[in-house]
Amino acid sequence: MNLLEVTQLTKRFGGLEALGDISFSVQPGEILGIIGPNGAGKTTLFNCITGFLPFDSGSINLDGHNIQGKRPHQIVNLGLTRTWQLLKPFFGMLVIEAMMVPSFSKRTKSNLVSKKDQQEKVAEILNEMGLGKILWQEVDNLSQGELRLLDISRALVTCPKVLLLDEPFSGLSHKETENISRVIRNLNDQGLTVVIIEHRLRELMKLVQKVIVINFGQKIAEGLPEEIIQEPAVIEAYLGKRRLEIGVA
């Protein structure tokens, strides 16, 4: 059974078709990568799935629930949580406060009934992320890498079935990237389904089991990572077409 199923999703901004007939599905326990050049519509796709943007036609099914027309917080409470490409940290709060926010959601409350369980969950996630030491610091003082981890931790407190990561490696150093890769792999080992958008193909390809390539709002390829990088359409989308005449001359 598919955990997340997107069927013929179309989104237009006025005359511009940002997403055209995109279909794909995600199996439980899988890590799916979505790649594509700048402006391909990857983030728009995430915004549609998470309810931040309405879409024009098609359907999205999450574990048997049709989520068209549902509001973002309702979708989170159904078990699909996202992180942000441009970080949206809770500035002006302590790390511990920022981590309390998602624990007030309906989903966390129904999964972890007692206050103590909730606090233990928050503490467990923070320790796993390596953020245990900065619990009482202000969010304003954190580094980019820590903010990334905090963003993922925030998403995890809502006990998601599917986690959508929007460019989790952007703006990070090599070491921080490795750290986040490890975290994602651990989460997946524990049974979490992950969908990642990413630009840095090298890191992504090591992580994912299946890749979808989007260009100009169209799905141009789908398959295993090794196959995808051989695909002519994908190479063309990223590197452009070789102009044979010039090449020969």
Place this chain on the structure above:
Amino acid sequence: MNLLKKIAPLTQNQSPFGLLILIAMAVYPLISDNIFHIEIIKLAAIYAIFAMSWDILTGYTHEVNFGFAFFIGGAGYLSGILSSHLPVSLFLAIPVAAMAAGVSGIFIGYVTLRLKGPYFAMATLAFASILYKLSFILYEITGGEEGISGLDAFTDDPTQDFFVVWGAMVAIYFALCLYARSKHGIILKAIRADEDATQSAGINTAYYKIEAFAISGFMAGIGGGVFAHSQMHIGPTMLSGYLSVIVVLLAMIGGMGTIVGPLLGAICLSIVNESLRIVEEYRIIIYTGLLILFIYLAPDGWINLKFIKGSRLLSFIVMGDRKPR
């Protein structure tokens, strides 16, 4: 022991500075019988109610409510009309008027939900202007320009009157502190930082914003009712833009998003304003000059000054924060 546990949230993490202000205000009338001074402190207490209830919405969500007179004057008028035209005791009229202000807070909150920044401020300003004009149009009930005079007073004695106002202020202070320190306050702060991120944490942000609006309106309604009856008069000035702006300034200079900041700001500045009456012809110039100076020197307010927030001792004294190392 059990009772102590129950009231623990009221006393935990209280700002020692805030408590000191409340106690000092209560002690003054006991050691002095200068009616003039007591009247000034009473007025300061009323402005503190306004500033604190404004703060729970705007200080915590940063959506500037520029039409706060809507709640203050609206509730003041309603409670004045109820107690003067109808045989209703003022102890019933004020809560009813405050409820009405709270319900209209839900309505305005719902209507302005998607508005942000200046658009939100303009919309709230418009609501207050509508009510201001209505107070002239419906002059048969509201008394037009002159307003309604001779409202019932709480007591016959100004000092006892003061303690009624003081009691209302203390109750509102603790209620708002409790609310701000609960999960509601944390969620409002998260909305202030980023509404989308709060939604993606599974929180229905619209609900919490409207709730804050309602509570802000309700508390301001109590303040407005208390104001009307302690002055025994209600007029269109209580619906005017001047009052809205002064509430914004008092809370901003004190320090938004702290509850104790607006309390401090409102009380200090009201007392300064009234003390300047000895040089009445220059009062407005000196007073507004001071306000500008304070905003220039401490744009985030006195309480949010960097050296206070940075120091463990000062932030404990002023805010009641106890950060573990």
